[in-house]
Amino acid sequence: MALDLQQIQRVAKLARLDVDPARAQRYAQELGAILELVDRLQAVDTSGVEPLLHPVGMVQRLRADVATESDHRAAFQAVAPAVDSGLYLVPKVIE
Amino acid sequence: MHEKSIKELSAALRAREFSSRELTQHFLDRITALDARLNSFITVTAQRALDQADAADKRFATGGDLPRMLGIPIAQKDIFCTQGVRSSCGSRMLDSFVAPYDATVVHKLHAEAGAPMLGKCNMDEFAMGSSNETSFYGPVKNPWDTARVPGGSSGGSAAAVAASLAAAATATDTGGSIRQPAALTGLTGIKPTYGRVSRYGMIAFASSLDQGGVIAHSAEDAACVLGAMVGFDERDSTSVDRPSEDYVAALDKPLAGLRIGLPAEYFAEGLDAAVGDAVRAAAKVLEELGARCTEVQLPHSMLSVPAYYVIAPAEASSNLSRYDGVRYGYRAANAGTLEEMYRRSRAEGFGAEVQRRIMIGTYVLSHGYYDAYYLQAQKVRHLIAEDFARAFEQVDVLLGPTTADVAFMLGEKTGDPVSMYLNDIYTIAANLAGLPAMSLPCGFKEVGGHELPIGLQLMGPHFEEARLLNVAHQYQQATDWHRRRPAGFE
Amino acid sequence: MDAIVVDSPWEAVIGLEVHCQLSTHSKIFSSATAAYGAEPNTQACAVDLGMPGVLPVFNAEALRMAVMFGLAIDATIAERCMFDRKHYFYPDLPKGYQISQWKLPIVSRGHLDIEVDGVAKRIDITRAHMEEDAGKSLHDAYPHMTGIDLNRAGTPLIEIVSEPDMRSAAEAVAYLKKLHQLVVYLGICDGNMQEGNFRCDANVSVRRRGAAGFGTRSETKNVNSFRYVEHAIEYEINRQIEVLESGGKVVQETRQFDPGSGQTRTLRVKEDADDYRYFPDPDLLPVICERETIDAIRAALPELPEAKRERFQRDYGLSAYDAATLTAERALAEYYEQVVTASGADAKLCANWVSTDLLGALNKAGQDIAGSPIPAVALAGLLKRIADGTISGKIAKDVFEAMYAGEAHGDGAADAIIKARGLVQITDTSAIEAAVDKVLAENPAQLEQYRAGKDRLFGFFVGQVMKATRGKANPALVNELLKRKLAG
């Protein structure tokens, strides 16, 4: 199954990846080849088969509602690209 | 010192034949002398290693009940977060990321078990790759032939241990990333049952497939390290709450009566003849040790790769959404708008293979394709798991090749993603089914004047890692493939 | 702005999505505190920040509260539910996805009964799912940057989605108030709309009256008061009617309400690219809620507003109106019942004092029952003195005012004030008789007129006697004695 360039750009936009035209061309090919590989799944009859979301059948454990974390803002923000007065900064969000 | 097994090293440390500091310094010296040829480390943490060695030596002096890994220097795959040390995951995206916390595995091995950490091993970027060529820090070379790949994604861990730059190394396995590099470098690597090793602080690739493990010289060494890694972790919802086992104590069990299954599909077209011969010969050795081999069928096994290349990219595209340049990691310079910052930070911070998988994953999850791809892949995954469940009604362990062939040349497959993906054809199914699986050396194939290792894969039912290590250890008592060392790194 | 008129050819169709913060101690998937109002990013732990390698673990209390809500609206509780990831990029959404529930929510198919202008109506609730809150973007703090505070990230929410069952802003507000009352009653939400505990998105469309299909809808986001919800919906209805009547088409879009102008404006038009790529969160496992667990939660549910109102009418003999007033808030109802029990006074008398005097004073002060300066037991102490005849109802008003002003504190505040001010009622017949005689003697003209048939002067004599006794005379005795003496 081949992907056209418009589909590539739509996916790139969803994934927030800059894709220049040359790379989009390559992706169209490569992703097409990968989809060809995974398209083998379509031929399998899976009627009545449950999806296996987790390999080991377990259920969610519940955590007691206790607040135990302390403030590590300084440590966390030491690796941040841009902070001021305890806030993370990003280019202005225009709405 | 570096040629000794972990058991031997531990005994020597306890007998004060040499100190952990001396041992650690020895490995650090080897890294300095030899790693330029391999590129197996992204970060060497010499001072931390020596400090931890000193702490271990103090504990030896005090005596008492000492952990088996105390004072044994090991390396961490750079996928595990290490507090105060860059935790890059092989990516430019995290080149500046000094983790503010330790992964549970890191805490267990270093803080609890007292093993000095020599450094952080190179890897395919975000563990996406089978050759270690996708790392931001450059490819790792195979010590058996430095023109060849060590496999991936735990290629740095494998190369470092193969070259005896560390007594062992942690690794992770999403589709074969422990077993395939172990196979290509003549080592023993084990991926335990999904949920056995905590994923907390292990940077996620595909959450339902990722599992931490170890690459070592032997099943016995692997048992020593794995024993210190496993255990329930309340910070990981998928962590299994089961008592830990003494893998070392289980190694000596005789194999009499062991039922081994050889999946017909794993010996079909595509398997290199020399590899097939070596694997069948290994089965013979195990039969001589008392095991019985039969052929079994895993009819859906050839759907593993397609199912995997839907599920893994889907989960990866989601897991990697957090790398947006806001709170940590790479941020593109001079982005005028938020959207531009996102798109450029991610396009510049991630390498080509990671972006390719994000694109695939985003596509298969996107509107209109979810049922056809993701849901269908998870259903096929169920069929694959059921194949194993049926097989394990007849046999105790499965035996087959780890890879179709020995290590390939650097650059040989980088232009063709699909042929690279087919590298994991025999290893992926165990991840889809969450089974414990391991690779151990079972022979060599001579290519172009180089002896290249061949890997044997063992797979078992859930939570039977002790059994796998036992079989591997018994095999290694009867063979010496695992004792061979690459020329120039003895 | 005119509301939609009855004979209009248009009909509004309204559905609400309400985000309700659950009042847990810790966050839904981390052990950071969920408290409000801390310094930016001091309550965001590694999990809330979406740091590499960290993992979510689900809070038991969030589940319990969600189940409580489901039971209270008579909904189906999923014995097995799942968490899904909803993907979109926004700087206050740390992981690039929100952990939410898509295919298998914890609560489905419930309902809430409302009443507007005496007409009862059932609003169906499609579903309520558990999810994590996002952080906050501060757009005005910097000229060219937006500041991000992730303290709120990971706060547990239930998102309550109604069917498009409402047909007017008034119905929508009635539903919203009812829902708000319910979650606060259940003790699962603080309900503080200013702090964003309870936020409403309104889906509004308009269609020709009698049409079967729906018109194109707009979604107005995050309206944070009942009044604004009413205004926003009314504005939307009229705007859409105007668009349609002028031959235009309503665009499917997200809008924002501006309280200043009372108008909504376009925030963003829904795009194809709005593709959330939901899939089950592989870091979390299926959540199992067994029958026994659900039954135990049901057994521990507090009495709900409707049941309480009926009981107040039945057991206390209150009017429907008083019962509704006193059960509007759980804390108020509890206050009232405490007053009844502690005073032993007539339940209706207690109801009057709580709903008229106390609520009146609190309203004037802009307070609610939690801010009452008079504890229930203290008010009961006052009513006890009315019941046993120590003071009259009229004197009691003065005592109440003194108590409210803080003249005395504690359970015995009323007694202390009565004693200090010498307000004990005169029930001594001879003392009152003396006062009556004195008043009659001092007002011969009025006496003459009264006896000539001007009955209305009876009140004048009562007033004079009360004045002479400084209000302390037992009114019943005054009446009785006056009647006898006036008759001659």
Ligand SMILES: [Mg+2]
């Ligand atoms: Mg919504």
Ligand SMILES: [Zn+2]
């Ligand atoms: Zn929501």
